[in-house]
Amino acid sequence: MSAAVQPRKRRRERSDYLKQALLVLAAIGAMIPVSFMLMTSVKSDDQYSDDVLGLPSPLTFGNFSDALDGGEFLTWFKNSVILTAGAVIASTIVAALAAFAIANMRFRGRELLLSTNVALMVVPPVVMLIPLFIQFTELGLVSTYRGVILIYAGLTAPFSVYLLASFFRTLPNELFESATIDGASHARILWSIVLPLARPALVTLIIVNSLWVWNELLVALVFLPDEQLKTLMVGVTLFQGRYSLNVPVLMAGMLVASAPMALLYLAGQRYFIRGLTAGALKG
Amino acid sequence: MLKVRSHVPYLYCAPLVLLLAVIFAYPIIRVFDFSTRLIRGASGPFIGLDNYRFIFEDPTFKEALKHSVLLLLCVPVLLVFSILLATLLYEQLPAWKFFRTVLFLPYILAIPVVGIVASFMFQLHGPINQALEAVGLDRLAIDWLGQEKYALMTVALVIVAREVGFGIVLFLARMMTLDASQLEAARIDGAGWFQRLRYVILPEIRWTVEFYVVVASITMLAWVFSYVYTLTQGGPGTATITMELYIYNVGEVQSTPGMASAAAVVLLAFTSVLIALLFFARWRAARAEAQGA
Numbered sequence: 001m002s003a004a005v006q007p008r009k010r011r012r013e014r015s016d017y018l019k020q021a022l023l024v025l026a027a028i029g030a031m032i033p034v035s036f037m038l039m040t041s042v043k044s045d046d047q048y049s050d051d052v053l054g055l056p057s058p059l060t061f062g063n064f065s066d067a068l069d070g071g072e073f074l075t076w077f078k079n080s081v082i083l084t085a086g087a088v089i090a091s092t093i094v095a096a097l098a099a100f101a102i103a104n105m106r107f108r109g110r111e112l113l114l115s116t117n118v119a120l121m122v123v124p125p126v127v128m129l130i131p132l133f134i135q136f137t138e139l140g141l142v143s144t145y146r147g148v149i150l151i152y153a154g155l156t157a158p159f160s161v162y163l164l165a166s167f168f169r170t171l172p173n174e175l176f177e178s179a180t181i182d183g184a185s186h187a188r189i190l191w192s193i194v195l196p197l198a199r200p201a202l203v204t205l206i207i208v209n210s211l212w213v214w215n216e217l218l219v220a221l222v223f224l225p226d227e228q229l230k231t232l233m234v235g236v237t238l239f240q241g242r243y244s245l246n247v248p249v250l251m252a253g254m255l256v257a258s259a260p261m262a263l264l265y266l267a268g269q270r271y272f273i274r275g276l277t278a279g280a281l282k283g
Numbered sequence: 284m285l286k287v288r289s290h291v292p293y294l295y296c297a298p299l300v301l302l303l304a305v306i307f308a309y310p311i312i313r314v315f316d317f318s319t320r321l322i323r324g325a326s327g328p329f330i331g332l333d334n335y336r337f338i339f340e341d342p343t344f345k346e347a348l349k350h351s352v353l354l355l356l357c358v359p360v361l362l363v364f365s366i367l368l369a370t371l372l373y374e375q376l377p378a379w380k381f382f383r384t385v386l387f388l389p390y391i392l393a394i395p396v397v398g399i400v401a402s403f404m405f406q407l408h409g410p411i412n413q414a415l416e417a418v419g420l421d422r423l424a425i426d427w428l429g430q431e432k433y434a435l436m437t438v439a440l441v442i443v444a445r446e447v448g449f450g451i452v453l454f455l456a457r458m459m460t461l462d463a464s465q466l467e468a469a470r471i472d473g474a475g476w477f478q479r480l481r482y483v484i485l486p487e488i489r490w491t492v493e494f495y496v497v498v499a500s501i502t503m504l505a506w507v508f509s510y511v512y513t514l515t516q517g518g519p520g521t522a523t524i525t526m527e528l529y530i531y532n533v534g535e536v537q538s539t540p541g542m543a544s545a546a547a548v549v550l551l552a553f554t555s556v557l558i559a560l561l562f563f564a565r566w567r568a569a570r571a572e573a574q575g576a
Contacts, residue, residue, distance in 0.1 A: 015475075015476055016374070016376055019371050019374060019376060019476075020376050020377070022368075022371055023368070023371050023372070023376065023379075023382045026368055026371075026382075026386060027382050027385045027386060029444070030385050030386050030388055030389050030444075030448070031385060031388070032404075033389060033392065033397065033400050033401065033404070033444075034388060034389075034392070036400060036404055036410060037400055052408070052409060052410045052413050053410055053413050053414060053417070093298075094298045094299050094302055095299065097295045097296070097298060097299070098295055098296045098298070098299035098300075100295055101291075101292040101293075101295035101296050102296070104284060104285045105284065105285050105287055105291065105292040105295075106284050106292075107289070107292035107293065110292070113296060113299075113300070115562070116303070117303075118561070118562070118565070119558050119562075120303060120307050122497075122498075122501045122505075122554060122557065122558050122561065123307060123311075123551070123554065123558075124501075124504070124505030124506065124527065124550060124551075124554060126505065126508065126526075126527045126530050126531065126547065126550070127310075127311065127314060127505075127530075127547045127548075127550060127551050127554075128306065128307065128310035128311065128314065129530065129531070129534065129535075129543075129547070130314060130317060130530070130534045130535075130540045130543050130544050130547065131309070131310035131311075131313035131314050131317060131544070132306070132310045133534075133535070134313075134322075134324075134325050134540065135309070135310065135313070137325075138325055150302075150305070150306070151306060153302060153306075154302045154303065154305065154306025154307065155306060157299060157302055157303060157306075158303070161299060173284070176284075176285045180285070180286065186285060186287050186291060189285065211391075214393070215393040215394060215395070215509075217394070217395050217508065217509040217512065217513075218508050218509070218512075218527070218531065221512075222531075222535055233393060233395045233509075236393075236395050236396060236399060237395055237399070237512070237513060239399075240399045240402070240513065247403055250399070250403070251400070251403075254396045254399060254400055257393065257396055258391075258392050258393060258396050261391055261392075261393065262391055262392075265387075265391045266384075269384065273387075273452050273456060274456075277452060277453045277456040277457070
């Protein structure tokens with residue numbers, strides 16, 4: 001990634017203006033949905049019906065309080081936070097342990113485990129949906145946090161192992177040798193050498209997995225039918241039905257729902273991009 | 284490599300293996316089993332391949348399969364747009380970092396949010412059509428989501444618009460690792476922008492292209508539920524139903540898990556082909572790397 005900063009000074013070509021124009025055009029396209037959300041969320045409903053495209057005037061901020069009214073948003077938000085935190089923590093721990101063994105130890109079945117892992121990265125969750133639901137119904141895990149945390153941890157585990165193992169593998173061998181000579185146990189090596197060195201990879205992983213769990217809809221829809229346990233994404237689809245005739249309130253709700261991840265992205269853009277592209281850059 | 288006693292690695296891997304067994308292995312085994320049974324509750328009598336016969340006789344399943352395959356047409360579109368925009372960013376024109384942030388922005392919005400926002404933007408009298416009419420393009424102001432012949436195209440458009448952000452960032456990150464001096468040499472030799480892309484950049488990023496094609500294909504087959512659910516719920520009629528939505532509807536809404544499982548097996552078969560391609564691409568990339576290519 002450090003290559004990104006190398007300065008490449010050169011004469012400006014005439015085609016640069018065309019390229020710049022194309023970029024501006026693409027950027028405008030990318031901004032359309034966000035601008036529509038922003039603009040509509042501060043219009044009154046009457047204003048929206050009269051003039052869908054016009055700029056909002058006067059600005060109306062009542063839509064946000066209408067959207068947040070009743071505290072449902074808060075409940076959905078809380079549920080999403082609990083599930084995301086639980087699943088990401090569980091997935092990271094399980095993956096770090098396994099990745100340590102896969103990357104830094106020799107054992108029979110290692111290749112098999114790694115290949116299975118890669119294959120599972122691309123198995124669609126909907127394939128497991130029906131059996132998991134029946135199984136979880138028998139076990140009384142439907143409509144529980146721990147049941148859904150287990151599913152999300154499982155679904156994100158293959159990518160987590162893949163990412164961490166490719167990072168752990170880059171750690172120099174001498175590190176382990178000298179630590180072993182100093183009498184450090186394997187657990188100690190993982191805890192005080194590998195994990196601290198892997199901080200950037202861990203941050204990347206946590207961000208990417210949080211984004212995935214936070215945005216997930218299908219599992220949340222099926223496994224959390226209980227009103228009190230709905231996640232933000234399921235809540236957002238309920239909102240769609242309820243406010244289909246009051247688009248400004250709906251857009252205010254969409255904006256509130258998008259805010260946490262947008263802020264996380266702007267704060268940790270580097271880690272986001274590194275994590276999302278991790279799969280493709282290294283073998 | 285760390286020297287440890289032989290049982291130690293297995294202890295480290297045990298939680299993962301257990302987790303994967305519960306969430307992937309056991310359900311996948313059971314989905315095959317379910318697909319041959321008339322499921323009532325948690326199991327049911329064996330009925331052979333009847334569930335498969337039922338789904339292949341179900342016109343909705345055929346529609347779902349057709350649409351999922353049609354959505355694969357998004358892949359080349361995504362590929363072209365992401366490589367094109369990534370090369371434009373790679374030129375590091377003024378404010379390119381700002382453009383990168385903006386172009387990635389749609390990808391940060393949750394899919395359900397994108398779907399819902401788009402479902403209003405594409406309404407018959409919504410902002411998109413009003414804008415088209417305002418600039419005199421009345422003929423383009425179609426009923427994007429309401430008419431059967433346009434709905435799937437609109438869904439595809441929304442998918443491409445959001446997913447392209449990922450492709451751009453992926454290819455840009457790969458291009459950033461290229462040797463800039465080669466490009467500079469090509470430039471000095473008078474190679475135009477397209478020639479540099481075609482003869483210098485593309486050969487270098489081939490593996491990333493292969494990876495992206497496989498990942499994007501899997502996305503189209505198996506990860507578009509959130510788009511379809513929020514944009515159209517599969518409608519109008521069955522005009523935008525996909526495999527995922529079909530499995531969800533048949534299994535969870537209509538409560539015929541046997542048929543849903545048969546459809547899941549069909550979907551798994553399709554993705555398995557892509558998984559095999561992914562392994563092939565990885566293997567080739569590893570071999571190329573080993574040869575110092």
